[in-house]
Amino acid sequence: MKLRTLLIIILHVLIAPLYGMSSENNPALKSTPTLTLELATRMVEVAARYAEELHHTVGIIIIGTDGFPLVLRRHEETPGIVYEQTLKSARSAWVSKKETESSFPIIIDGQRLGGIGVGGATQSINKQIGTEALSVFHETVAKKSPVLSANKELLKIILYVRRSEMLETTDFYSNTIGLHQRSSSNLTWNEFEAGSVTLCLHVKDKNSSREKATNIALYSGTREDVKALHARLIDQGYSVTSDINPKRDKTMGRLQEKATMTTFWIKDPAGNTVQLESLRTN
Numbered sequence: 001m002k003l004r005t006l007l008i009i010i011l012h013v014l015i016a017p018l019y020g021m022s023s024e025n026n027p028a029l030k031s032t033p034t035l036t037l038e039l040a041t042r043m044v045e046v047a048a049r050y051a052e053e054l055h056h057t058v059g060i061i062i063i064g065t066d067g068f069p070l071v072l073r074r075h076e077e078t079p080g081i082v083y084e085q086t087l088k089s090a091r092s093a094w095v096s097k098k099e100t101e102s103s104f105p106i107i108i109d110g111q112r113l114g115g116i117g118v119g120g121a122t123q124s125i126n127k128q129i130g131t132e133a134l135s136v137f138h139e140t141v142a143k144k145s146p147v148l149s150a151n152k153e154l155l156k157i158i159l160y161v162r163r164s165e166m167l168e169t170t171d172f173y174s175n176t177i178g179l180h181q182r183s184s185s186n187l188t189w190n191e192f193e194a195g196s197v198t199l200c201l202h203v204k205d206k207n208s209s210r211e212k213a214t215n216i217a218l219y220s221g222t223r224e225d226v227k228a229l230h231a232r233l234i235d236q237g238y239s240v241t242s243d244i245n246p247k248r249d250k251t252m253g254r255l256q257e258k259a260t261m262t263t264f265w266i267k268d269p270a271g272n273t274v275q276l277e278s279l280r281t282n
Contacts, residue, residue, distance in 0.1 A: 011161050035062070035065050035070065035114040037136065043136045046133065047130070053198070056120065057077055058129060059073065059118070060133065061117045062114060063094045063114050063116075085119050089102050094112065094115030101124070102117065102119055104116040118130040153200065155218060156198050156199070157215075158275070161202070162203070162204060166201060166203060169201055170201060174192070179193060216272070222278055223257075226263065226277070238250045241253070251266075259280050
């Protein structure tokens, strides 16, 4: 009996540090390391947004610490077979603790907390999207801060340029400043990785009286959230127009139902525009 008690004490001393090392006082994790619903949801939100930016419709599944699906985001056009393959990939990563082109284990200090599966695009694209989800996990845990929703999160900073300025400005941000260019060189739209946001160069609409200014894009929840906000702003006296004119007060664009999002722009008091976007989640 004494030997058994001694063994239990020894095991407790050896195992306890593993469970408390990274989760202690960490709002992103529970006292015993467990992938929370809030964090898994945040991972999927960011990965899904990245997939939309790459113009791919994919399925993303997060397996929880217990080995069962915790969060699923399946595009309505994604075939059922893709869902099955994605689920299988996520479970495989959870079981094997090994990464593949479309699946990633979620591990901290050697402990298995979950798995990520991505399907619906090429293996290379699936890997990029899965890596984005995994980076959210590691960054959140490292910060030891509460998990925040992507609602009202700054997504893009859009700089308006003239068509004649696009090539020179693109070269400036790419080669002089050293930002990684996400898209191939384009005459009307170019994107650069700039930390947690994307810097975009956009050719000014020649039919608009809009002067040069900065446009920021915010993620504002689901499609229904964006629709409700647009309706509320109309009730508050905002007029809908196609002309982004910084000299006109209380104006905004029409609600647009795009394939990848529901969106509209609104002018702030300084004459800049704020573009409100949804993820294609419903």
